[in-house]
Amino acid sequence: MGLREYIIKRAVFSFILILFVIVLNFMIFELMPGRVEEMFIRPGMRREQVDALIRLWELDQPAWTRFLKMVYNLLSGNFVNTYSYRSQQPISIEIGMRLLNTMILIGTSTVISMVLGILLGVISAHKRGGKLDNTLVLMSLATYSFPTFWMGMLFILVFSIQLHWFPSAHPYPTDWQSIYRDVGGFPPPAATIPIGGISIAIPSLTEIQGRVYHSILPVAVLTLFQYGGWLLLARASVLETITEDYVTTARAKGLKERTVLLKHVLKNASLPLITSAALSFGFMLSGAIITEGVFSYRGFGSWIWESVQYKDFPVLSAMFFIIALCVILANFLADILYGVIDPRIKYG
Amino acid sequence: MKNKFVILSIALLALLAISAIPLPAQAAVTYGPRMDEVLIKIYGSDTAEFAALEAQEIDLVDWPLTPTEISKWSAPPYNTYIALDPYREIGMWQVDINNNLTMLSYPNWPSPTSYVVFRRAIAYMVDKPYIISSIVGGYGAQMETPIMPWLRWYDTSITPYTYNPAAACQILFDNGWRDSPDPDIVTDVKFPPGHPLAGQKLKDVMTNGPSGPSDPGLIFYIRSDHSLRRQAGILLTNGDATHKGLEAIGIPIDLQDVPRQVSSPKVMFQKDFHLYMGGWSLSRDPDYLYDLWHSDQMNWEITEFAWNYVNINDALWDQYTAALKRPATLEEAEINAKLAQQRFVDQAFFIPIWTTLGYMAHNKALHVLNVDSYGVRNWWNIFAVNKPSVGVTGGQLRWGFMHDPEALNVIYSQWVWDWQVLDKIYDSLLAMNPLNIAVDMPWMASGWSVGTWTNPDTGQMSSKISYTLKTGIKWVNSTNGAILGDVTPEDVRFSFQYVYDHVGWNYPSVADIYVNPDGSLKIEIVGNTITFYESVLSVWALHWVGGLPIIPKFLFQTIADPHGYTPGNLGIKETMIGSGAHYFSGYNVGVSMLLLANRNYFMPIVPNTDTDPTYIKIDWGIFKGNVKSGDWTVNVLDLIVVAGQIGWTGPPGDIPADINKDGSVNVLDLIIVATNLGASW
Incomplete structure (x- = not known):
């Protein structure tokens, strides 16, 4: 079987898996005990208010109608007509507001921790048994073991309260609300590029600076928490590879040690790293519940947490679907990358 | 002479x-609040908000401090820039008891908590001073009735229940619930003679609770998301080294340690509970005894959801609270408030424990106006606060919020954070003197008069309240605070009719206004004077009418159905049009909200x-x-x-x-x- 057939086969399987996720997603929340509207009713609320909410959430519709609508909405990415139980607003509004925050926080920390962890892992494996190796492993285990909420509070205490270097909360400066009050509370974009009928806004330097400044502490916490895992994984993978005959051969050929490590060792040790990276990016949109909470960082993680608390099923359903979709797509890409990186792997 | x-x-x-x-x-007068801007910064928790005050990122908090913060901020270096503001709350934390005869989980026989002697026994098991000292850190005042002990309405003659397991066991023994009066003798509580299950142990029968047969007993919801209530509930259930809990005297408890989102439907909607660690925000007028716990409130309107979820249904209590709701004079109100409290304690409908007596806090750069019972988060402070370094006027107040508003709907909003925003946008006819909350002040009105008229339906003398609307009050927009028009007496009349027609959250303000045969409220306008004809006689009618937020007719007459996040789910800026001291500028959900001073306000800055x-x-x-x-x-x-x-x-x-x-x-x-x-x- 060639690459083309393999991709088609995997795509079909992935699509079936997505349908399965949708069905499961619907059934889980449908089978939950209790009446949803009870969560949102308070003393004094009157019948007509309750009925209005039930109509808004379409809980008066039969299950199959809601299921079909959900399938359509999820497959078409249409969250405009899906209303949050809690805010009574279309989910699309909240997704739009939180997506960028989460991508900045989790994306940045994942990339930094991955690069840092793999690099240090390779060095650690290369210097195995030495002081540097022991120090790096010990450090990574330590930061990997610290609870993120504890690290977050420590960072706030030191860098926000004591030193006033960084803000303690929020994904961007709250002052924007006042400074840019006439343009929606955000710095105007540097430019707007129309692409296929959609306008893509290029953020201004002010916006980038503001977001980076506010993301430093939470990104640092998540990076410290995550890099240790990458370091240990990379170290273990490299250690398995570094004693292979072809590495010895490469060295015997007189190649530089850096070339041996990066081209011959790391490349062959990268398969488990790719799987891990795919899963990391797949779960990227699930956010970081605890870190987002500590830093009042409004991302997907805090949204999931709030929605679990409030039994906000439309939000949870949408979020679970998005996360599942990302994981399935990331794995799909990883499967294809295997073959590209390691020619020994054959599709079939 | x-x-x-x-x-x-x-x-x-x-x-x-x-x-x-x-x-x-x-001299030229500046109108509206002292400070130009209120930048509300939203945090997801009190921990994050308090950290922001420490980091000097906010100037003011919106929530009482925990004992940890009080202790920490009373010492250097924090006390060099953080000031603590004494705060005593008009509210209470209590053990709610379901008084109803039956309940969902046990529909076929009388609930133990429907027996007054059983409720009294529970009341004897609550050590209020100990809870206040050991759990609340001393930052609480003991409550015996739902009336604040420092208010005129409180009955100082009542005999409170004091922690006494022996008395609890004695009362259970005397009435056949227990085999021994000795609290040190371990014995299971059983159903008393006369009960359909007489002689059977509670723990053998009460197995339908959320925990099922594995943990039978009275269903007791505590709040996992509220540390103090949770600890108090656990103490009452399990006791500690020095205290016996309910379990120790043989009363089995099915403890449900769950968040509000789980407990609220069970307790307030289904009323499927025996005990609940509850809390209430109350008010300066004692007529809430009627609004919250009169039997009329067991099934308010046509939903099963009601204020009186503890199901108090007692003829004498109803009589006193009804008289308290509609007294001709303050003296009559006082007498009935005290009679109601005596009945309350006698029947142990539920058990008030404490009211918060603590602190809020602000950055010392601010000059604040702390109002008794409302603290520095009160409306007046946001109106009068300033930064002396900036001047009497001007500058930005950075105010921490623990939560986003759940809705910005002046008709239906209910939550405290909703109204912290809405009351800046919408004004009412009457205000409260910040230096003496018992004293009323005319606000949108220049004055009022109280009279009577004869209700044609009942032939009874009823209240008639006249407010004279000030001239020069303006509606302003949410873009730049520009004037949209005058607030007129017709706007006032419309506001009452609209809330009445749509049964809004402030319905109690309009509920007793006489309804004409055509369905309109009997509200008459002569010049700038608006006269409200109540269908009953009550000294509180002045406050009922005076407290309603006034909304613009030109906007709301176009909104047929005001349900939604905003009325009719229109844009926030489209609907947040008021005449209040601030106007709404913008909102980044979960991050910040901006309110700007309404310089077209009718009141000049405070001194x-x-x-x-x-x-x-x-x-x-x-x-x-x-x-x-x-x-x-x-x-x-x-x-x-x-x-x-x-x-x-x-x-x-x-x-x-x-x-x-x-x-x-x-x-x-x-x-x-x-x-x-x-x-x-």
Whole structure:
């Protein structure tokens, strides 16, 4: 079987898996005990208010109608007509507001921790048994073991309260609300590029600076928490590879040690790293519940947490679907990358 | 009589002489709040918000501090820039008891908590001083009834329940619930004679609770998301080294340690509980005893969701609270409030434990106005707060919020954070004097009068309240605070009718207004005076009417269904059009919200409370009849009003011209006003 057939086969399987996720997603929340509207009713609320909410959430519709609508909405990415139980607003509004925050926080920390962890892992494996190796492993285990909420509070205490270097909360400066009050509370974009009928806004330097400044502490916490895992994984993978005959051969050929490590060792040790990276990016949109909470960082993680608390099923359903979709797509890409990186792997 | 005439003549002559002296020209007046901006910063938790105050990223918090913060911020370095603001709450934390005969999980036989003796036994098991000292850190005041102990309505003669397991066991033994009166003898509580399950142990029968047969007993919801309530509930259930809990005296408990989102439907909707660690925000008027716990409130309107979820259904209690809701005088209200409390304690309907007595906090760069019972998060403070380093006016207040509002809907919003925003946008006719919350102040109204009329349906004398609307109050937009038009008496009438027609959250404000045969409320307008005809007689009617937020008719008459996040789910800026001290500028959900000072507001900025002790006389503003000019100077008009009311008598403080509040308007009041001529604020 060639690459083309393999991709088609995997795509079909992935699509079936997505349908399965949708069905499961619907059934889980449908089978939950209790009446949803009870969560949102308070003393004094009157019948007509309750009925209005039930109509808004379409809980008066039969299950199959809601299921079909959900399938359509999820497959078409249409969250405009899906209303949050809690805010009574279309989910699309909240997704739009939180997506960028989460991508900045989790994306940045994942990339930094991955690069840092793999690099240090390779060095650690290369210097195995030495002081540097022991120090790096010990450090990574330590930061990997610290609870993120504890690290977050420590960072706030030191860098926000004591030193006033960084803000303690929020994904961007709250002052924007006042400074840019006439343009929606955000710095105007540097430019707007129309692409296929959609306008893509290029953020201004002010916006980038503001977001980076506010993301430093939470990104640092998540990076410290995550890099240790990458370091240990990379170290273990490299250690398995570094004693292979072809590495010895490469060295015997007189190649530089850096070339041996990066081209011959790391490349062959990268398969488990790719799987891990795919899963990391797949779960990227699930956010970081605890870190987002500590830093009042409004991302997907805090949204999931709030929605679990409030039994906000439309939000949870949408979020679970998005996360599942990302994981399935990331794995799909990883499967294809295997073959590209390691020619020994054959599709079939 | 002759002396009085001479004194009056002298006073009037003096008045004429003074009035001939030209008053100094008024300086330019700034209207609205002192500070230009209120930047609300939203945090997901009190921990994050308090950290932000420590980091000097906010100036003011919106929530009482925990004992940890109080202790920490009382010492260096925090006390160099953080000030603690004493706060005593009008509210309570209590053990709610389901008084209903049956409940969902046990529908076929009377619930133990429907027995008064059983409730009394539970009341004897709550050690309030110990809870306050060990759990609340001492930052609480003990509660015996749902009335604040420092208010006039509180009955000091009641005999409270004190922690006494022996008394609890004795009462259970005397009534057949327990085999021994000795609390040290371990015995399971059983159903008493006369009960369909007489003789059977509670723990053998009560297995239908959330935990099922594995943990049978009374269903007791505590709140996993509220540390203090949770700890108090666990103490009551399990006791500790020095205290017996309910389990120890043989009362089995099925403890449900769950968040509000789980407990609220079970307790308040299904009412499928025996005990619940509850909490209430209350008010300065005691008529909430009726609003919350009269049997009429068991199934309010047509939903099963009701204020009176503890299902108090007692004829005497109903009689007293109904009389308290509709008293002709304050004295009558006081008598019935006290009778109701005596019945409350006798029947142990539920068990109030404590009210918060603690602190909020602000950055010392601020000059705040802390209002008794409301703290620094009160409306007045946001109106009067300033940063002396910036000046009397101007600058930005950075205010921490623990939560986003759940809705910005002036018709249906219910949550405290919703109203922290909405009450800045919408005003009402009446306000409360910040230095004495028992004293009313006219606000959108220039004054009021209270009278009676005969309800044609009942033939009973009923309340008639007239408010005179000030002129010059403007509706402003949410873009730049520009004037959209005048607030008119018709807007006022419309506001009441709209809330009545749509059964809004403030429905109690309009519920007792007489309804004409055509379905309209009996509200008459003559000039700027709006008269409300109540269908009952009540001294509280002034507050019912005075507290309703006034909404613009030109906007809301276009909104047929005001349900939604905003009325009719329109844009926030489209619907947040009010006449309040601030106007709504923008909102980044979960991050920040901006309110801007309404410089077209009808009231000038408040004076410096430190340097002007006459601030409390802010209600003198009514003497001028119209303060839209912002002229709050004491002048000859004030003298004329006081002189014209000489001889009037009434309860101290009831007559505005009774300046020294000695119960009558006399020459002393005239002298006070004369000696303050020219004073302004």
